[in-house]
Amino acid sequence: AKSRGRGNFQFFSNDMNAATHERLLLESRLWQALEQQEFELYLQPQVDLPSGALIGAEALVRWHHPELGTVGPDRFIPIAEESGLILPLGEWALRRAVALLERWRGIGLGHLRLAVNLSARQCHGDALLGQLDELLATSGIDPALLELEITETAAMQDPELSRALLQQLRARGIRVAIDDFGTGYSSLSYLKLFELDRIKIDRGFVKDIETDPDDAVIVGATIGLAHSLGLGVIAEGVETAAQAEFLRGKLCDEAQGYLFARPMCVDEFERTASAALGG
Numbered sequence: 001a002k003s004r005g006r007g008n009f010q011f012f013s014n015d016m017n018a019a020t021h022e023r024l025l026l027e028s029r030l031w032q033a034l035e036q037q038e039f040e041l042y043l044q045p046q047v048d049l050p051s052g053a054l055i056g057a058e059a060l061v062r063w064h065h066p067e068l069g070t071v072g073p074d075r076f077i078p079i080a081e082e083s084g085l086i087l088p089l090g091e092w093a094l095r096r097a098v099a100l101l102e103r104w105r106g107i108g109l110g111h112l113r114l115a116v117n118l119s120a121r122q123c124h125g126d127a128l129l130g131q132l133d134e135l136l137a138t139s140g141i142d143p144a145l146l147e148l149e150i151t152e153t154a155a156m157q158d159p160e161l162s163r164a165l166l167q168q169l170r171a172r173g174i175r176v177a178i179d180d181f182g183t184g185y186s187s188l189s190y191l192k193l194f195e196l197d198r199i200k201i202d203r204g205f206v207k208d209i210e211t212d213p214d215d216a217v218i219v220g221a222t223i224g225l226a227h228s229l230g231l232g233v234i235a236e237g238v239e240t241a242a243q244a245e246f247l248r249g250k251l252c253d254e255a256q257g258y259l260f261a262r263p264m265c266v267d268e269f270e271r272t273a274s275a276a277l278g279g
């Protein structure tokens with residue numbers, strides 16, 4: 001048992017070294033990466049559920065790391081959060097998103113919305129509203145085409161501050177969505193507190209709606225509750241036709257997921273969107 005214990009420790013330790021090594025590799029380049037333009041926004045289509053029509057996209061950041069290749073946000077957003085880089089990265093994402101909306105106006109895609117993720121630090125810092133005011137003043141975009149996604153967990157870190165921020169965003173005509181809905185601890189109480197446009201049902205609930213009766217009930221009730229409060233509902237992580245059918249039956253408004261499309265580069269998204277218009 002002793003030797004196995006040591007073996008396990010050895011294995012664990014190697015594992016740790018690999019993880020630590022990757023983390024160091026990511027961390028050491030993270031600040032440079034923004035300057036070197038190694039980040040890219042990918043876009044994942046969002047569709048109207050009844051009709052299947054494309055109505056917009058969520059912007060999801062990717063990092064083209066020179067040694068590691070393309071790195072997904074789950075691997076570097078937590079590091080960016082800790083180190084503070086999330087603030088300039090988040091600002092970059094907003095700028096890029098507004099530039100895309102402006103571009104779309106000129107190429108016949110001016111009807112499409114774009115959703116951008118906000119980190120907790122952005123929500124609780126004091127720079128966000130100034131950045132948005134500048135972007136709205138210097139671009140010609142309709143603020144209602146920009147949606148900001150705030151996770152339930154981030155919003156609930158400081159409910160009073162979040163309430164004030166969401167109110168300010170909505171006063172500017174910017175749309176607000178609560179992301180990963182249902183994964184926090186106080187899903188229902190704040191729906192009344194916050195000014196919102198819609199909620200985004202977390203993938204974790206959608207995944208099991210066909211097999212887990214509890215999840216099916218929760219999703220159905222959530223949609224009903226949201227609608228009765230005048231909120232829209234989008235479901236994320238829709239992978240199967242059966243899931244889409246279930247959600248359609250519960251009158252979920254919109255959906256996003258691999259069933260419809262994976263996140264893709266901007267070029268591909270624009271080609272897809274233009275083709276959908278028959279152009």
Ligand code: C2E
Nearest residue numbers: 060061072073074093117118119237238239256257258263
């Ligand atoms: P999220 O906001 O919940 O984004 C949805 C994630 O689910 C994306 O992962 C997307 O690729 C993935 N996804 C979409 N459809 C499906 C599906 O049908 N099945 C499955 N299994 N997954 C699906 P991604 O791109 O790896 O992003 C992960 C997380 O990183 C995001 O989760 C978001 O929290 C964060 N993130 C991404 N971009 C940004 C950003 O610009 N700023 C901030 N603060 N966070 C970001």
Ligand code: CA
Nearest residue numbers: 058117149179
């Ligand atoms: Ca999101």
Ligand code: CA
Nearest residue numbers: 179180200236
């Ligand atoms: Ca989400």
Ligand code: CA
Nearest residue numbers: 180202203204
């Ligand atoms: Ca999620």
